[in-house]
Amino acid sequence: MRVLVTGAAGSIGRVVTTGLAAAGHEVVGLDLVPPPDGTPFPWHEADCADADAVEAVFAEQRLDAVVHLAGIPEEASLPDELTSHVVTTAALLDAMVAHDVPRIVYASSNHAVGRTPRADGVLTEHALPRPDTYYGVAKVAAEALLHLFADRHDIDAVACRIGSFLEEPASLRGLSTWLSPDDCVRMVEAALTTPAPGYAVLYGISANTRAWWDLEPGRRLGYEPQDDAEAYADRVEAGPDDETEAAHVGGPYATAAFHRPALGA
Numbered sequence: 001m002r003v004l005v006t007g008a009a010g011s012i013g014r015v016v017t018t019g020l021a022a023a024g025h026e027v028v029g030l031d032l033v034p035p036p037d038g039t040p041f042p043w044h045e046a047d048c049a050d051a052d053a054v055e056a057v058f059a060e061q062r063l064d065a066v067v068h069l070a071g072i073p074e075e076a077s078l079p080d081e082l083t084s085h086v087v088t089t090a091a092l093l094d095a096m097v098a099h100d101v102p103r104i105v106y107a108s109s110n111h112a113v114g115r116t117p118r119a120d121g122v123l124t125e126h127a128l129p130r131p132d133t134y135y136g137v138a139k140v141a142a143e144a145l146l147h148l149f150a151d152r153h154d155i156d157a158v159a160c161r162i163g164s165f166l167e168e169p170a171s172l173r174g175l176s177t178w179l180s181p182d183d184c185v186r187m188v189e190a191a192l193t194t195p196a197p198g199y200a201v202l203y204g205i206s207a208n209t210r211a212w213w214d215l216e217p218g219r220r221l222g223y224e225p226q227d228d229a230e231a232y233a234d235r236v237e238a239g240p241d242d243e244t245e246a247a248h249v250g251g252p253y254a255t256a257a258f259h260r261p262a263l264g265a
């Protein structure tokens, strides 16, 4: 497959582009910043929120799919979040429709449902939107846009609600929410190649012993995680906020420290 990876210079993007190329896919990178030294595949320095710039990339490249990773990976102002996640997704979807590109894999986030209490039990793909931050609000809206384009234009769209992408888990919460780099590549490849998913949601975590987010939606799409955060449990130290962080899907983002005016600085 010839795959446009946005946010290709980022922490997930570098792992995913390397992994997809190793699996035999042709990768085209896109990011606001230049390619890392030695990048062996084509690269576009462009802003995904700029519809004309995105259209120019699609006009130049023949593509089979998009992996959309570009965006602010943390809390910011509401307008910045909406631009970063919703406007970028819209620009890509418009270009996909115009150029007959049939599939998108989106780096959504657990923060789209971050205010869901752990007390509700296993987190399934049917959890209602329940963001914990403006970041989460933007992920909810981006997911809604993907669903709209799947219904209107028959685009296959897989929203991967990623947990904690790190080399190794760094907190007690991370023992449940960790996504290893190798599993991240497995997840993206499954979402790219599973037959006709329509619009689908999966939880992007590894096969963690302490996981409480449902892995079945991913397995139905062919995502079989192989790693387990438990292998690192001895190295994770207890923290003062472990209990609060365990209370909701979104961990620290679901706490009062993240309250701020929607349109304030």
Ligand SMILES: NC(=O)c1ccc[n+]([C@@H]2O[C@H](COP(=O)([O-])OP(=O)(O)OC[C@H]3O[C@@H](n4cnc5c(N)ncnc54)[C@H](O)[C@@H]3O)[C@@H](O)[C@H]2O)c1
Binding pocket: 006, 007, 008, 009, 010, 011, 012, 013, 030, 031, 032, 033, 046, 047, 048, 049, 068, 069, 070, 071, 072, 073, 074, 084, 088, 107, 108, 109, 110, 161, 162, 163, 164, 165, 166
């Ligand atoms: N890292 C995690 O644990 C995690 C968890 C859940 C979701 N996600 C999502 O995964 C995606 C990637 O996260 P990451 O951790 O690799 O972040 P990152 O900050 O390391 O990488 C993001 C990349 O996107 C680029 N970028 C940002 N805005 C852009 C734009 N408008 N146009 C083009 N490029 C742009 C940046 O230059 C950067 O290289 C984000 O959408 C994030 O919300 C990450």
